[in-house]
Amino acid sequence: MLVCRNISIFFGGLAALSNISFSVGKGEILGLIGPNGAGKTTLFNVINGFYRPSEGDVSFKDRKISCLSPHQICALGIARTFQVVKPLQRMSVYDNVLASAFLRAKNRTQADNTAHDILEFAGLYDVKDLISKGLPLGKRKRLEIARALATGPEMLLLDESFAGLNPTELNESIDIIKKIKAQGITMMIIEHHMKVIMSISDRIVALNYGEKIAEGTPREISVNPPVIAAYLGDTASA
Amino acid sequence: MKKLISTFILALLIVVPLLGFSSYLMHILIFVIMWAVIGMAWNLLGGYCGQVSFGHAAFFGIGAYTAGILYQKLGMSAWWGLPLSIIVVTFASLIIGFICLRLRGPYFALATLAVGVILRVTAENLVGFTQGDLGIMIRERTWVEKIWYYYIILLIAAVTFYTIRKVIESKLGYYFVAIREDQDAAESLGINTTLYKTVALCLSAAFTGIAGAFYMNYMGYIDPNVVFALHDISIVAIMVVMVGGVATFWGPVIGAIIMVLLAEVIRSIPHLGAAHMTLFGVLLIVIIIFLPNGIAGGLPRIGKRLRMKRVT
Numbered sequence: 001m002l003v004c005r006n007i008s009i010f011f012g013g014l015a016a017l018s019n020i021s022f023s024v025g026k027g028e029i030l031g032l033i034g035p036n037g038a039g040k041t042t043l044f045n046v047i048n049g050f051y052r053p054s055e056g057d058v059s060f061k062d063r064k065i066s067c068l069s070p071h072q073i074c075a076l077g078i079a080r081t082f083q084v085v086k087p088l089q090r091m092s093v094y095d096n097v098l099a100s101a102f103l104r105a106k107n108r109t110q111a112d113n114t115a116h117d118i119l120e121f122a123g124l125y126d127v128k129d130l131i132s133k134g135l136p137l138g139k140r141k142r143l144e145i146a147r148a149l150a151t152g153p154e155m156l157l158l159d160e161s162f163a164g165l166n167p168t169e170l171n172e173s174i175d176i177i178k179k180i181k182a183q184g185i186t187m188m189i190i191e192h193h194m195k196v197i198m199s200i201s202d203r204i205v206a207l208n209y210g211e212k213i214a215e216g217t218p219r220e221i222s223v224n225p226p227v228i229a230a231y232l233g234d235t236a237s238a
Numbered sequence: 239m240k241k242l243i244s245t246f247i248l249a250l251l252i253v254v255p256l257l258g259f260s261s262y263l264m265h266i267l268i269f270v271i272m273w274a275v276i277g278m279a280w281n282l283l284g285g286y287c288g289q290v291s292f293g294h295a296a297f298f299g300i301g302a303y304t305a306g307i308l309y310q311k312l313g314m315s316a317w318w319g320l321p322l323s324i325i326v327v328t329f330a331s332l333i334i335g336f337i338c339l340r341l342r343g344p345y346f347a348l349a350t351l352a353v354g355v356i357l358r359v360t361a362e363n364l365v366g367f368t369q370g371d372l373g374i375m376i377r378e379r380t381w382v383e384k385i386w387y388y389y390i391i392l393l394i395a396a397v398t399f400y401t402i403r404k405v406i407e408s409k410l411g412y413y414f415v416a417i418r419e420d421q422d423a424a425e426s427l428g429i430n431t432t433l434y435k436t437v438a439l440c441l442s443a444a445f446t447g448i449a450g451a452f453y454m455n456y457m458g459y460i461d462p463n464v465v466f467a468l469h470d471i472s473i474v475a476i477m478v479v480m481v482g483g484v485a486t487f488w489g490p491v492i493g494a495i496i497m498v499l500l501a502e503v504i505r506s507i508p509h510l511g512a513a514h515m516t517l518f519g520v521l522l523i524v525i526i527i528f529l530p531n532g533i534a535g536g537l538p539r540i541g542k543r544l545r546m547k548r549v550t
Binding site: 048050069070071072074075079080082086087088089090091095098099100102103108111147148151 | 408409412413415416419420422423424425426427428429430431
């Protein structure tokens with residue numbers, strides 16, 4: 001469904017990503033892991049259109065998207081969340097979701113219906129009238145997901161939607177992810193929380209210093225020597 | 239309920255001049271309503287869409303000069319300037335927006351500030367077209383009575399108010415606010431931020447331009463320093479909205495009442511002269527500190543505080 005071919009991006013002389021290739025199949029959950037600064041969020045920014053890759057290209061449903069702007073890519077069906085949550089602060093939770101629901105809705109009523117459904121789906125219905133600035137982090141992270149879902153995506157990019165959540169919130173969020181998968185929405189998930197990423201991903205891609213160091217099923221990744229070295233330091237230097 | 243309030247106020251404003259006010263009072267009323275129009279227009283772009291403009295005099299001036307030049311050069315009635323200014327100003331705002339809207343936040347504000355100044359200097363120097371500093375004067379006024387001017391500006395204000403309310407309650411309004419709150423997030427939610435910012439600018443500019451064209455007809459005289467003025471037009475437009483309440487329907491109306499009355503009162507104090515701008519500045523500081531959401535935005539808070547006192 002999504003294919004990245006030889007993506008590189010340079011910021012000045014620094015190669016933030018070099019020669020990354022992978023693909024995501026329909027309905028799949030692809031986990032993206034790597035130490036801090038490995039280039040995970042940069043990769044999302046490339047797919048989502050904030051950055052244009054210096055080399056290589058991204059295609060979605062056999063269409064090249066690496067030359068489009070973020071709003072066009074969103075209209076094609078890729079929605080994302082942000083690691084540093086970006087709620088539309090002085091709008092209520094409901095209005096946040098409503099604003100994104102307008103993308104596919106033909107009129108106000110339809111947008112209202114979508115917003116209602118999504119808020120119930122994400123378990124945010126009881127806080128819908130609160131100003132999103134005042135929400136606790138767990139709810140704000142979930143609002144990000146709800147907002148992305150309201151754009152009616154076929155593919156969802158989740159950037160650390162589980163970071164900083166307490167165990168209860170974590171389980172709620174995992175349930176939501178499973179429900180989204182059941183709807184047939186493809187997902188790419190960046191996550192540091194190993195228990196979560198191992199349990200929900202179908203496949204995992206590991207990055208380090210902007211390069212892909214491993215790809216495989218969670219089981220394969222958990223015993224992959226370069227991945228272990230990247231996370232724990234390799235034995236020679238220890 | 240809220241719809242009823244606006245209808246009631248409109249009805250009141252239609253009836254009020256029949257009481258027979260002095261021509262001075264009518265002048266004040268006309269100015270209040272004209273400033274309310276400019277404030278509402280600024281509020282659409284600056285308040286809802288978050289693109290703070292320091293150059294609304296540009297649109298006001300273009301509107302005024304559209305009417306003035308029609309009269310001066312083509313010998314037509316300056317009233318044709320009202321419909322024509324919509325077209326001219328929208329076109330101008332497309333060009334200005336194309337240049338300025340790629341900038342964000344304070345950079346956009348500075349760019350619009352520059353646009354206002356550039357247009358003033360241009361109007362001063364294009365003597366063959368604008369008569370430069372001589373200005374344009376309409377030699378025969380349409381009416382001596384102010385009441386007709388009053389009803390015309392009231393109609394413009396009512397249309398502006400109604401249109402802006404419709405816009406804000408529609409998809410456009412949600413998009414504008416989304417762009418104000420976080421442009422990157424808005425973009426990633428599928429909102430074409432460049433397009434919608436341009437729409438907000440064009441709408442805002444068009445209403446300001448009509449107010450400018452009305453000013454030409456009403457005052458009968460314009461020159462570049464009057465209609466392209468930074469402190470008398472651009473800054474006052476911002477203050478009307480800040481004092482009244484940013485991103486509220488009634489804020490610009492309340493702000494216009496206060497600003498126009500205040501300007502009259504301060505100007506009537508002897509030996510003060512140009513120092514009235516100083517007092518405006520002090521007022522703005524006080525408002526920002528104590529009522530950051532303006533009077534319309536602060537009222538619910540004041541009301542709540544009063545109610546709490548009553549309970550305890």
